[in-house]
Amino acid sequence: MFKGTEPFDTLGDWLRFAVSLFNREGLEFAQGTPHAGDEALALLKWALHLDEDLQPFMASRLTASEIAEVKALIARRVVEHVPLAYLTGEAWLGGQRFAVNEQVLIPRSYFVELIQGEPGLGAWLGLRKPKRILELCTGSGCLAILLSQRFPEALVSATDLSHDALDVAQHNIEEHHLAGRVELRQGDLFGAVEGERFDLIVANPPYEPSALCDDLSPELKHEPRLALDGGADGMDLVRRIVREARAHLTPQGVLTIELGGLRNVMTAEFPGVPFEWPVLADGSTAVCVIRAKDLPR
Numbered sequence: 001m002f003k004g005t006e007p008f009d010t011l012g013d014w015l016r017f018a019v020s021l022f023n024r025e026g027l028e029f030a031q032g033t034p035h036a037g038d039e040a041l042a043l044l045k046w047a048l049h050l051d052e053d054l055q056p057f058m059a060s061r062l063t064a065s066e067i068a069e070v071k072a073l074i075a076r077r078v079v080e081h082v083p084l085a086y087l088t089g090e091a092w093l094g095g096q097r098f099a100v101n102e103q104v105l106i107p108r109s110y111f112v113e114l115i116q117g118e119p120g121l122g123a124w125l126g127l128r129k130p131k132r133i134l135e136l137c138t139g140s141g142c143l144a145i146l147l148s149q150r151f152p153e154a155l156v157s158a159t160d161l162s163h164d165a166l167d168v169a170q171h172n173i174e175e176h177h178l179a180g181r182v183e184l185r186q187g188d189l190f191g192a193v194e195g196e197r198f199d200l201i202v203a204n205p206p207y208e209p210s211a212l213c214d215d216l217s218p219e220l221k222h223e224p225r226l227a228l229d230g231g232a233d234g235m236d237l238v239r240r241i242v243r244e245a246r247a248h249l250t251p252q253g254v255l256t257i258e259l260g261g262l263r264n265v266m267t268a269e270f271p272g273v274p275f276e277w278p279v280l281a282d283g284s285t286a287v288c289v290i291r292a293k294d295l296p297r
């Protein structure tokens with residue numbers, strides 16, 4: 001793979017080489033960075049401990065140990081298809097850094113738009129400030145943390161089935177100094193919050209159809225199947241959340257679920273239920289919103 005790279009010694013040489021190699025090898029870029037150029041730049045920044053704009057350093061020569069480090073990362077990215085976030089142990093969402101490992105989905109949820117945007121979820125909450133928020137399926141805890149930052153008066157309860165994911169979420173909550181405001185619960189969906197009610201429920205559950213999970217790119221296969229596989233039609237968890245949410249919402253409460261491309265399946269499954277589908281920045285309608293009073297009993 002590194003044949004012919006012996007003369008390479010500058011940052012610019014290695015950046016150019018990585019971009020060419022990533023493109024040539026047809027890597028997938030769906031987990032945080034949109035294309036080979038961004039991915040190679042992020043890899044080099046991390047390897048060389050450079051936070052700033054790399055442009056002034058393009059002609060700088062790397063040390064032998066830096067070159068060895070860069071080569072090792074490039075090799076794992078290309079040969080094992082390990083997503084960059086798992087190589088570096090970090091991912092970015094909504095301008096915030098989250099620690100990740102292979103026990104959690106790499107943060108990239110559409111919810112960032114509705115949590116940080118204006119009016120975003122405020123369009124459904126009006127002037128009401130949620131006191132209690134439930135984030136189902138929290139993974140790395142990224143959405144619970146963004147929710148807590150957006151609604152500082154709220155107590156955010158975040159749940160997941162996976163103990164390993166909750167360990168990562170705990171670490172992130174501490175890193176973001178939110179230990180008193182975001183609490184974690186382990187359990188199967190609402191099983192973790194029996195008898196409790198919330199003003200807002202946010203869920204990004206696994207929603208890929210199982211057959212599609214068998215056929216994912218090597219990069220996506222590094223992510224936990226528990227985070228992706230939503231059963232035969234992708235709806236296993238979504239269906240349960242819609243049916244059970246009403247019992248866990250306050251009368252003015254709001255439920256919102258991310259479910260990718262399942263809008264038609266959802267509408268067919270729950271005819272007459274008035275889900276709203278905000279149009280997201282990329283033109284998709286991957287998230288639905290519904291008020292407690294409109295949910296099935």
Ligand SMILES: C[S@@+](CC[C@H](N)C(=O)[O-])C[C@H]1O[C@@H](n2cnc3c(N)ncnc32)[C@H](O)[C@@H]1O
Nearest residue numbers: 109137138139160161162188189204205206227
């Ligand atoms: C799509 S990931 C979402 C992670 C995170 N909220 C995000 O947006 O990046 C789905 C999460 O659901 C969890 N999960 C899967 N089945 C579950 C269940 N039955 N009850 C609770 N959590 C579950 C997985 O462990 C995974 O962390």
